[in-house]
Amino acid sequence: MLVRHTATLAALLLLGAAPLAQAADKPTDPQIAHIAYTAGVLDVEAAKQALETSKNKEVLDFANDMVRDHEAVNVQALDLVKKLKVTPEDNATSKALTKAAAEERAKLATLKGAAFDKAYVDNEVAYHKQVNGALETLLIPSASNAELKSLLETGLKIFQGHEQHAEHVAGMLK
Amino acid sequence: MRPGASNRRLWFAALALAIAATPAAAETIQVTIDKLVFSPATVEAKVGDTIEWVNKDVFAHTATVKGGWEVMIPPKKSASLTLKVAGAVDYFCRFHPNMKGRLVVAP
Numbered sequence: 001m002l003v004r005h006t007a008t009l010a011a012l013l014l015l016g017a018a019p020l021a022q023a024a025d026k027p028t029d030p031q032i033a034h035i036a037y038t039a040g041v042l043d044v045e046a047a048k049q050a051l052e053t054s055k056n057k058e059v060l061d062f063a064n065d066m067v068r069d070h071e072a073v074n075v076q077a078l079d080l081v082k083k084l085k086v087t088p089e090d091n092a093t094s095k096a097l098t099k100a101a102a103e104e105r106a107k108l109a110t111l112k113g114a115a116f117d118k119a120y121v122d123n124e125v126a127y128h129k130q131v132n133g134a135l136e137t138l139l140i141p142s143a144s145n146a147e148l149k150s151l152l153e154t155g156l157k158i159f160q161g162h163e164q165h166a167e168h169v170a171g172m173l174k
Numbered sequence: 175m176r177p178g179a180s181n182r183r184l185w186f187a188a189l190a191l192a193i194a195a196t197p198a199a200a201e202t203i204q205v206t207i208d209k210l211v212f213s214p215a216t217v218e219a220k221v222g223d224t225i226e227w228v229n230k231d232v233f234a235h236t237a238t239v240k241g242g243w244e245v246m247i248p249p250k251k252s253a254s255l256t257l258k259v260a261g262a263v264d265y266f267c268r269f270h271p272n273m274k275g276r277l278v279v280a281p
Contacts, residue, residue, distance in 0.1 A: 065269050068233075068234065069233050069234075069269070072232045072233055072249065075232070076232060153209075154209045154210065157209065157210040157270070157272065158210065158233065158270065160270075160272050161210065161267070161269065161270025161271060161272045161273065162270070164270075164271040164272055165268075165269060165270065165271055168271060
């Protein structure tokens with residue numbers, strides 16, 4: 001049972017956005033805000049784990065960039081939901097992201113040195129790819145408020161930048 | 175009245191000379207960064223000109239030339255670089271490598 005559940009989740013993560021798109025009806029703006037905010041918070045948490053564990057300068061610089069950018073995006077997201085009087089609403093996608101991140105964090109906690117660096121950066125590439133897929137195919141098209149849509153579009157460019165940055169760091173670790 | 179008019183003419187002549195001299199002097203060219211886009215993406219300049227990047231984003235960016243110079247541009251701040259070498263260079267943001275720009279620098 002647990003195995004099957006984990007396998008489903010793994011498939012969901014591997015396939016990226018497509019299963020998210022099929023999983024539920026079009027998410028509402030309060031759900032979209034929650035997903036986007038959660039995705040940012042999870043990446044900041046992953047970065048903080050890297051900052052505590054890694055000794056590699058490239059990895060530490062990358063992790064600091066993630067903390068700085070995702071916190072900046074989320075400050076804007078919070079300002080926007082306040083302005084729009086929207087209360088972010090927890091949902092299946094946010095829960096799946098949170099659960100997967102907790103599992104990844106537990107896995108990374110067992111690693112040290114170069115093995116940790118590689119696993120963290122590889123996961124950052126995969127994670128940003130997954131979130132970008134969700135933004136492009138589901139969250140941006142579903143957003144009804146123009147300001148929310150615009151913030152998500154900026155978020156997508158930031159995340160795409162991070163994906164390329166992570167790929168660059170991954171290349172340097174080889 | 176007559177001396178006044180002649181003074182004014184002299185003044186205009188001096189001003190015209192100053193304006194004529196300007197194109198040869200160094201200029202400051204602004205590149206705006208908004209929502210992760212360098213605008214204009216391509217700038218034509220000449221040696222001695224200064225490029226000023228104006229960052230309207232809440233994110234830090236860089237203007238980085240691979241194997242060359244790098245300018246850090248903090249959130250909501252500006253940063254400048256005076257061009258010393260002629261030639262065309264492509265630059266990007268090291269934090270967000272999907273942000274790209276180009277400088278074409280005449281001697």
